[in-house]
Amino acid sequence: MVDIKKKNKLTLMVISGDLDKLFGAFILATSAAASNMEVVMFFTFWGLRALKKNVRTGKSFMGKMMGIMEGGDIDKAVPSKYSFGGAGRWMFKKMMKSKNVASLPELRQMAIEMGVKMYGCQMTMDVMEYPRESLIDEVEDFVGGGFAIQQAQESSIQLFI
Amino acid sequence: MVDIKKKNKLTLMVISGDLDKLFGAFILATSAAASNMEVVMFFTFWGLRALKKNVRTGKSFMGKMMGIMEGGDIDKAVPSKYSFGGAGRWMFKKMMKSKNVASLPELRQMAIEMGVKMYGCQMTMDVMEYPRESLIDEVEDFVGGGFAIQQAQESSIQLFI
Amino acid sequence: MVDIKKKNKLTLMVISGDLDKLFGAFILATSAAASNMEVVMFFTFWGLRALKKNVRTGKSFMGKMMGIMEGGDIDKAVPSKYSFGGAGRWMFKKMMKSKNVASLPELRQMAIEMGVKMYGCQMTMDVMEYPRESLIDEVEDFVGGGFAIQQAQESSIQLFI
Numbered sequence: 316m317v318d319i320k321k322k323n324k325l326t327l328m329v330i331s332g333d334l335d336k337l338f339g340a341f342i343l344a345t346s347a348a349a350s351n352m353e354v355v356m357f358f359t360f361w362g363l364r365a366l367k368k369n370v371r372t373g374k375s376f377m378g379k380m381m382g383i384m385e386g387g388d389i390d391k392a393v394p395s396k397y398s399f400g401g402a403g404r405w406m407f408k409k410m411m412k413s414k415n416v417a418s419l420p421e422l423r424q425m426a427i428e429m430g431v432k433m434y435g436c437q438m439t440m441d442v443m444e445y446p447r448e449s450l451i452d453e454v455e456d457f458v459g460g461g462f463a464i465q466q467a468q469e470s471s472i473q474l475f476i
Numbered sequence: 477m478v479d480i481k482k483k484n485k486l487t488l489m490v491i492s493g494d495l496d497k498l499f500g501a502f503i504l505a506t507s508a509a510a511s512n513m514e515v516v517m518f519f520t521f522w523g524l525r526a527l528k529k530n531v532r533t534g535k536s537f538m539g540k541m542m543g544i545m546e547g548g549d550i551d552k553a554v555p556s557k558y559s560f561g562g563a564g565r566w567m568f569k570k571m572m573k574s575k576n577v578a579s580l581p582e583l584r585q586m587a588i589e590m591g592v593k594m595y596g597c598q599m600t601m602d603v604m605e606y607p608r609e610s611l612i613d614e615v616e617d618f619v620g621g622g623f624a625i626q627q628a629q630e631s632s633i634q635l636f637i
Numbered sequence: 638m639v640d641i642k643k644k645n646k647l648t649l650m651v652i653s654g655d656l657d658k659l660f661g662a663f664i665l666a667t668s669a670a671a672s673n674m675e676v677v678m679f680f681t682f683w684g685l686r687a688l689k690k691n692v693r694t695g696k697s698f699m700g701k702m703m704g705i706m707e708g709g710d711i712d713k714a715v716p717s718k719y720s721f722g723g724a725g726r727w728m729f730k731k732m733m734k735s736k737n738v739a740s741l742p743e744l745r746q747m748a749i750e751m752g753v754k755m756y757g758c759q760m761t762m763d764v765m766e767y768p769r770e771s772l773i774d775e776v777e778d779f780v781g782g783g784f785a786i787q788q789a790q791e792s793s794i795q796l797f798i
Contacts, residue, residue, distance in 0.1 A: 319643040319793040321480045330661050335521045346621035360657045414602045441736045460668035467794045471480040472628045474636040475796040482641045496682045500652050507782035575763045632641040633789045635797040
């Protein structure tokens with residue numbers, strides 16, 4: 316047994332790009348930031364959608380296909396259930412708006428303004444063929460699993476979403 | 477670095493309503509309670525299925541549609557794979573029963589009797605238009621992301637399911 | 638408040654058998670092992686795919702059906718999105734290989750060689766009717782929720798994947 320020193324800090328590793336999971340991630344991030352916690356979000360695989368601009372990506376044939384399939388920015392995230400080819404997303408956003416719930420782009424902006432730090436997975440960037448300029452400027456850096464582990468290690472809360 | 481004080485406590489944030497994920501959540505909750513840990517479960521989005529009664533919900537047109545799509549209580553949870561329009565659920569429940577594995581309703585009852593505290597996400601209740609009486613009486617309270625973060629902060633184990 | 642003693646240790650509870658989730662799990666496991674952390678992986682439900690050999694399983698009718706549906710070893714894992722009846726898996730593996738990213742079987746081998754300890758869920762083994770010999774020899778033991786909680790309790794990082 317050693318004495319692990321923890322910061323008052325939340326690390327979120329976000330592998331999912333679903334509307335509901337991203338919602339959960341940003342609600343937790345902003346809630347933690349509001350209670351003065353340091354917050355780090357690490358986005359990998361489908362989670363990178365949260366940081367993407369609405370631009371085409373991909374260089375190789377398969378990269379371009381992936382760019383089409385995963386096309387769109389955070390506003391194009393679909394729910395993990397009942398996506399109905401887009402109708403589910405429309406319905407959810409409508410239901411949330413009617414209850415005055417902030418949208419995903421608004422939540423992300425709030426997180427940025429509250430000082431939440433966002434990192435992208437370099438390996439996913441390579442495999443998916445996302446160029447740096449296809450992601451929002453606010454991304455701090457592109458990193459790997461070792462960085463995610465190190466951040467989690469010094470965080471009092473770590474979650475995989 | 478600060479000295480974060482932790483309780484001998486498990487906080488589960490449950491966003492999923494799939495049979496397998498709920499199974500995992502309640503097995504962990506009862507296992508932890510059995511070893512004298514304090515246990516808090518926070519249910520959000522699809523996870524609220526774990527607390528629902530088998531009643532119709534929804535007021536607006538979309539709320540009613542959601543009420544139909546997400547109809548049913550914890551016993552109606554379908555596996556995240558091989559749902560086959562209900563056949564998968566039937567098959568899983570049959571396979572589990574034949575090996576004397578407790579059902580989801582039984583596991584939840586066990587958790588309640590062991591003192592596991594269950595909370596619902598207020599925002600989901602609003603967006604989904606679930607009235608209070610559509611959930612089981614044992615729900616402690618309806619809360620938000622700040623509550624979930626605070627619980628996780630004082631817990632020695634925190635998981636996002 | 639008590640003083641919870643933590644080891645410099647990562648516990649991963651892996652319920653998912655998707656290519657992307659398993660990838661994330663093994664990247665984190667090997668990254669943590671590389672920075673001298675003790676690493677324990679607990680595989681349950683679909684996650685057991687990570688430990689399976691490419692053999693048929695099941696004794697009862699339903700067990701055999703499950704054995705066919707969940708057939709194949711770690712190399713047969715499909716992505717959680719765009720599986721396209723196998724084409725998605727092929728595409729992903731191709732894209733990863735072209736960027737010199739290690740494959741899942743390679744990552745698992747690396748984890749084993751780095752001393753990562755792997756455990757299987759006994760209950761899933763029973764329900765799915767997987768015999769011991771259908772899993773790789775390197776599995777340390779078959780355990781339950783209590784074991785997973787105990788491991789997480791002494792770990793400085795715990796994640797549910």
